[in-house]
Amino acid sequence: MYICICKNVTDGQIRKAVREKGVHNLRGLRKELGACDQCGKCAPEARQIIKDCLHHSVHLETHPVSTALAAMAGPLTERAVVAGNW
Numbered sequence: 001m002y003i004c005i006c007k008n009v010t011d012g013q014i015r016k017a018v019r020e021k022g023v024h025n026l027r028g029l030r031k032e033l034g035a036c037d038q039c040g041k042c043a044p045e046a047r048q049i050i051k052d053c054l055h056h057s058v059h060l061e062t063h064p065v066s067t068a069l070a071a072m073a074g075p076l077t078e079r080a081v082v083a084g085n086w
């Protein structure tokens with residue numbers, strides 16, 4: 001779904017920027033994708049997506065099942081679990 005109409009940025013692109021590019025705030029999002037730097041109407045929703053994505057990542061990193069699975073399966077799987085691909 002498009003979040004930033006001015007720059008054609010989707011929620012998926014925002015989540016990917018958080019996971020893969022270390023974006024953790026609107027400033028980083030503007031720098032990485034150019035989103036939220038024109039009319040600004042997308043800023044509240046973009047901020048919420050970043051917040052949710054960061055919260056989800058922290059939850060996966062600290063979730064006991066994720067941690068146990070990662071320890072059993074090795075480093076490659078650990079990265080997949082932390083990245084939210086499981």
Ligand code: FES
Binds near residue numbers: 003004005
């Ligand atoms: S909708 Fe994102 S800057 Fe306008």
